[in-house]
Amino acid sequence: MSSGNLTADRRFAYAQMLRKDGDFDAAAEVLTQTLDLAPAWPEGRFALAEVLAEAGRKYDAVAAFESYLELDPADSMGAAVKLALLNPEAPAVLPPAYLSRLFDEYAQRFEKALLEKLNYRAPQILRAALDEVEPGGIFARVFDLGCGTGLAGLALNDRAGWLGGVDLSAAMLKGAADKNIYDQLTVGDMTAALENLDAACDVIIAADVLTYVGDLAPLFAAVRRHLTDGGLFAFTVQRHDGEGFVLGQEHRFSHSRAYVELLALQAAFEILKLDAAVSRQEKGTDVPGLVAVLRAA
Ligand SMILES: C[S@@+](CC[C@H](N)C(=O)[O-])C[C@H]1O[C@@H](n2cnc3c(N)ncnc32)[C@H](O)[C@@H]1O
Structure with missing residues (x-):
């Protein structure tokens, strides 16, 4: 999974390490920097949304999943599922492209x-x-x-x-x-x-x-x-x-x-x-x- 930008890829890998260690706020910051370098990279945006959810920043996560959906309207990574889980009142549909x-x-x-x-x-x-x-x-x-x-x-x-x-x-x-x-x-x-x-x-x-x-x-x-x-x-x-x-x-x-x-x-x-x-x-x-x-x- 590459963003097409080497520095962004390195930052992404670093963010994943932070995430693994449970430092979600720091991972979110590094991912935000990553996206400054590769703004139209759906996987990066999705990862940011996931990390924000893991950090307990529900509303930021919802916004980030929604901005991922603008980059990948078919939703092959399943943002709709994540959104449904963040907001249990929302109707839950699994996107075919995700499945x-x-x-x-x-x-x-x-x-x-x-x-x-x-x-x-x-x-x-x-x-x-x-x-x-x-x-x-x-x-x-x-x-x-x-x-x-x-x-x-x-x-x-x-x-x-x-x-x-x-x-x-x-x-x-x-x-x-x-x-x-x-x-x-x-x-x-x-x-x-x-x-x-x-x-x-x-x-x-x-x-x-x-x-x-x-x-x-x-x-x-x-x-x-x-x-x-x-x-x-x-x-x-x-x-x-x-x-x-x-x-x-x-x-x-x-x-x-x-x-x-x-x-x-x-x-x-x-x-x-x-x-x-x-x-x-x-x-x-x-x-x-x-x-x-x-x-x-
Ligand atoms: C857990 S697998 C079970 C496969 C198979 N029935 C078996 O018993 O081994 C679920 C399968 O359902 C497919 N699937 C899920 N939703 C579907 C849909 N709306 N239309 C067609 N296939 C779907 C998935 O792609 C996946 O291959």
Whole structure:
């Protein structure tokens, strides 16, 4: 990550050291000097905003994140998320450019990290849930939302006739393509991809993906429109025990059971299964979650 100005890069590195040592005010000062040398450098402006937040200077941080957004309106570093966390009343939306950059950078390490460190098992949980509600047989058309490197596709492949997938991250999708199990892969947003499907699907899955979406209503409605009558929507969410949904410090949303039930009802789904399930760990601790299978009524 370079500003294109050697002195600015050196100051930036020095600021990062100060930041590591917890001297956030000094780091903010050095970063301000850095930005005098490289005023149009989005990464520098973002780092300044983060340091201001770490220094407890909330209003300065908000202003700095907003000025970062002027340099990078697509928001590939996720300033909107930081702003939402600084002001919990603000609606929380994760910018697509932020998610695709995050997962593009993560793609190479993704499977190793999830399987070996986080004990990731959303694909197996979804497979077991679908086997339970509809044991045996082939689902003619299966669509995998936020398919990533294809772990959920792999878990379901022997029950899928046609298998399609969509993901915001091109690098993650490369992992899915390398598995040679998908009939169609699309780079882009999942709701848009649903609208572009050639035919309705019998099963739509979302394994550990709805954690990147706060308000699930538009997605539930789109899924319902693109399922055959009687088709199944199977997904996992991270659970929280309050109302609605919340954005956590780890930049993932958690949804309440009542919220999932309400949205299922609104989108004309019958709930076949909505149970507690742990899909992954975070810092060595199980993350509470839910597994759901809804039927298009
Ligand atoms: C934690 S990974 C899970 C991947 C895969 N489902 C699996 O089980 O291994 C979440 C994936 O969702 C994708 N994603 C998040 N929001 C998305 C959206 N709105 N549209 C498409 N993909 C999205 C991310 O790019 C990422 O690859």
